[in-house]
Amino acid sequence: MKNPFPAEVLGVRSVTKPGSAKETIHVDYSLEGSGLSYVTGDALGVLPCNDPALVDALISALGLDATAEVNAPDGSATTLRDALINSYDITTLKKGVLTKWNAVAGSEKLATILADKDALKDFCWGRDLLDLASDPEMKANFTDAAAFVGILGKMNPRLYSIASSPDAVPGQVSLCVGAVRYTSNERKRGGVCSTFMADRIKAGDKVKVFVHTNKNFRLPEDGNTPIIMVGPGTGIAPFRAFWQQRVADNATGPMWLFFGNPYKATDGCYEDEIAPLVESGKLKLSVAWSRDQEYKIYVQNLMEQAGDEIWEWLEKGAAVYMCGDANRMAKDVEKALLSIIATKGGRSEEEAAAYLADMKAAKRYQKDVY
Numbered sequence: 001m002k003n004p005f006p007a008e009v010l011g012v013r014s015v016t017k018p019g020s021a022k023e024t025i026h027v028d029y030s031l032e033g034s035g036l037s038y039v040t041g042d043a044l045g046v047l048p049c050n051d052p053a054l055v056d057a058l059i060s061a062l063g064l065d066a067t068a069e070v071n072a073p074d075g076s077a078t079t080l081r082d083a084l085i086n087s088y089d090i091t092t093l094k095k096g097v098l099t100k101w102n103a104v105a106g107s108e109k110l111a112t113i114l115a116d117k118d119a120l121k122d123f124c125w126g127r128d129l130l131d132l133a134s135d136p137e138m139k140a141n142f143t144d145a146a147a148f149v150g151i152l153g154k155m156n157p158r159l160y161s162i163a164s165s166p167d168a169v170p171g172q173v174s175l176c177v178g179a180v181r182y183t184s185n186e187r188k189r190g191g192v193c194s195t196f197m198a199d200r201i202k203a204g205d206k207v208k209v210f211v212h213t214n215k216n217f218r219l220p221e222d223g224n225t226p227i228i229m230v231g232p233g234t235g236i237a238p239f240r241a242f243w244q245q246r247v248a249d250n251a252t253g254p255m256w257l258f259f260g261n262p263y264k265a266t267d268g269c270y271e272d273e274i275a276p277l278v279e280s281g282k283l284k285l286s287v288a289w290s291r292d293q294e295y296k297i298y299v300q301n302l303m304e305q306a307g308d309e310i311w312e313w314l315e316k317g318a319a320v321y322m323c324g325d326a327n328r329m330a331k332d333v334e335k336a337l338l339s340i341i342a343t344k345g346g347r348s349e350e351e352a353a354a355y356l357a358d359m360k361a362a363k364r365y366q367k368d369v370y
């Protein structure tokens, strides 16, 4: 992260409808005066702030003075409350911070957990420092605010695929963000950065951002090349940038978007922008509403159904892009692609793998998965 720029928030709006199982927001930032530039396909780093309510609860559970002077990670003096809101990580539990905590707490329970790799992993999942401070068996009595801050790591930025083209909206950058919310250990929690953007920023605020170049996620140089974009959920983000870019370039290459989300009624994304592209024949759209029927329908099922046409596009030189969930979706979509190459292209498993490897080498198969 080099010199994050305090970008002005131009607006935050819902993408999905109220009641959506996939609460998704769209954020526009101004890059005016930043000197920052980006290329379609890049990501944006965002430095979030912690939820003030969580910070207050933590300070209170620790019995510390919110106004006590402490150092921020850059050495500047500030109050404990300000430092915990803006500069330190109070939500990620790892061996390092727990070891430092227990040097003060001297908890046998925590020492046992720390000594067992699996128990430690289990313990850290879905817990934060407030859980430690609220557990009588683990509570630490720090001598003062500075001693507590001394055990903390600094706030980490989060990356987001940029959902805009610099040629379509010069001086601006947009994100498409899924709000991470869950209940764990009987407390409702929010992902730091996604709920920072969903709940705690508004137009006019400044948020520290930086551009994270992603040379491995680029549109083909030739605007006539067909592109197939597979982006369920927030995986749609960079593809909004792609279609904006192609329109800005007057590029005529056919585009095919495979999108998926749970329910048609609430979970459509950018439908008002997609509809005119589909109507004008610039974009072919296949949507997998996964929960609108008794059985699941995912993007890869639609790809398999359209195998003949996908194979035709591949043979015409189409580039394939995939964005979104790395754990399950990316693996399943790749399997579907390999199966289409094998069955529709009359190739063995090994030949299909070689075909995809060649596409990758020619930058015709690119992934942005997380």
Ligand SMILES: Cc1cc2nc3c(=O)[nH]c(=O)nc-3n(C[C@H](O)[C@H](O)[C@H](O)COP(=O)(O)OP(=O)(O)OC[C@H]3O[C@@H](n4cnc5c(N)ncnc54)[C@H](O)[C@@H]3O)c2cc1C
Pocket (backbone or CB within 6 Å): 043, 091, 125, 126, 127, 158, 159, 160, 161, 162, 176, 177, 178, 179, 180, 181, 182, 183, 184, 190, 191, 192, 193, 194, 195, 234, 237, 369, 370
């Ligand atoms: C290159 C890249 C591009 C990305 N692009 C996008 C994008 O365009 N849009 C987007 O929305 N995201 C994107 N992400 C993901 C994004 O960076 C963040 O990881 C995401 O927003 C969550 O961050 P957070 O700060 O809200 O959550 P964090 O505060 O980081 O919390 C997440 C953590 O919460 C815990 N957790 C989550 N769910 C549960 C649960 N059910 N039970 C217990 N614990 C749980 C886990 O420890 C998890 O690691 C991208 C990531 C990368 C690497």
Ligand SMILES: NC(=O)c1ccc[n+]([C@@H]2O[C@H](COP(=O)([O-])OP(=O)(O)OC[C@H]3O[C@@H](n4cnc5c(N)ncnc54)[C@H](OP(=O)(O)O)[C@@H]3O)[C@@H](O)[C@H]2O)c1
Pocket (backbone or CB within 6 Å): 022, 178, 180, 232, 233, 234, 235, 260, 261, 262, 288, 289, 290, 291, 296, 298, 299, 300, 324, 325, 326, 327, 328, 329, 330, 332, 333, 370
């Ligand atoms: N590493 C990180 O830092 C990080 C942070 C946040 C999110 N993520 C990942 O990013 C993903 C994107 O989140 P999101 O909420 O926008 O969307 P998502 O969870 O990927 O869901 C979008 C759609 O994909 C479907 N789906 C589920 N499993 C699939 C599979 N194996 N193949 C194809 N489609 C599948 C979902 O269906 P159903 O839900 O109906 O099954 C839903 O309709 C999350 O799944 C999460 O794993 C990673």
